[in-house]
Amino acid sequence: MDINNLIEKSHNIAISKGWWDKEREIPELIALIHSELSEALEEYRTGENLDIRYENNKPEGFVVELADVLIRIFDLSGKYKIDLKKALETKLKYNETREYRHGNKKA
Ligand SMILES: [Mg+2]
Known part of the structure; x- marks a missing residue:
């Protein structure tokens, strides 16, 4: 699926589930993106692997939290x-044009 289709589908699902019944500003949305990354970190810390697992038919796991991001x-x-x-x-x-390690940065 093309990224523009994924954007449209993700936004339409969010609208249909009520997440846009009231306006939300970009800082709140960024905080929620952070929260999904934190969930990915917790999954990494406690999970057995990086794959999808199912809990009561709900997909869970490290890779699912990355998908949430x-x-x-x-x-x-x-x-x-x-x-x-x-x-x-x-x-x-x-x-692609940047130099190796962007000028020898540590990370
Ligand atoms: Mg999540």
């Missing part, structure tokens, strides 16, 4: 009409 980013992009595809292509193209 992307879903929230896609939802934000859909709401605010952000051209994430263009930004990704632009940044990846730029990253």
